[in-house]
Amino acid sequence: MHTAVFTAAAVWMTVLLGASIVLVIRARSLGSRILSLDMAVLIVIGLLVLLSDVERVPYFLDAALVLALLSFVATVAAARYHESEGELFR
């Protein structure tokens, strides 16, 4: 990957990340808030992968993997919370 493309991609994805955080804050319902948060985490995963590629540092990928795991669990938990009206464990 060329440096110019990386720079442009990193800048644009940061903009997207900001936009999705705004969407998290301004979401019209709890469901779409969970979705926006999930999307923000996905964008962070993309950024980490880009960074590891350019810097040639593989351990950013470990961070990305952990983030993917955490975001899955978090999304499921948040959705369950939403579904059960606050009683997570029944």
Next chain:
Amino acid sequence: MIVIPWVADALVVLALVVMTVGVYGIRRMPDVYTQLHATSKAVVLGVIAILVASAVSGDPEIILRLVLIGIFLLLTTPVSAHVVARAAYRRREPMTTPGAIDESGRGLTAAARNGEEDGSRRQGSELREIVVGYDGSESSRRALERAAQLVAEDGRVTLVTAGSILPSTPGGNVDEIDERRRVLLEGRKRLAALGIRADVVEAVGDPTDAIIETARDLDADLIVVGTRGRNVAARVLLGSVSTAVVNAAPCDVLVVR
């Protein structure tokens, strides 16, 4: 190889475009059910494209991790999308997309919340006998739907149609009688699909008289008629029938527009 950086570039650009579409999709789509498409397809596709871009130029150990992340995302994204959708559905988050169709019977669409969805019957309705002037025309179909909404849980809807031809008349217009019968059966099928007890009355003569007589015989609670029947030549519920029914009815009359 000289082309590999270019392939990676192209994939990253693709990822950027797709992710931008995804973020815009969340902003643009009106409800959770449609917003799900944006994250669970567009943004995930973008991330996968970045993974591939990174993999084409990477070492084996990097590729292994990238594949791991990719597989994990492909497995978990549908699950989390489903969980979010189920939560929204169970919490009855409304479907605000124009023209949304909710086949679940939970009434999540805008139309259902306005009481216009098929089969959303009012609780505690007192209307046990409803007579509907029905000739298969657009407005009589609306009359049928309205009656279906209003009728009590254990009530009955009777469809009345009339024509001037006796079914047994030799040389009578058989096609037309068949057509009339078909229309009635179709109406009855529609009511049965909504779980409503239905009867049909096929009368000879003036539709107004047929409706009034049926209503009197059944001691009906309500008559529902459309404003406009098929046409004069079809000898079915004419536009003026509604007026005549209103004047002569033994019970309440609802004229459906």
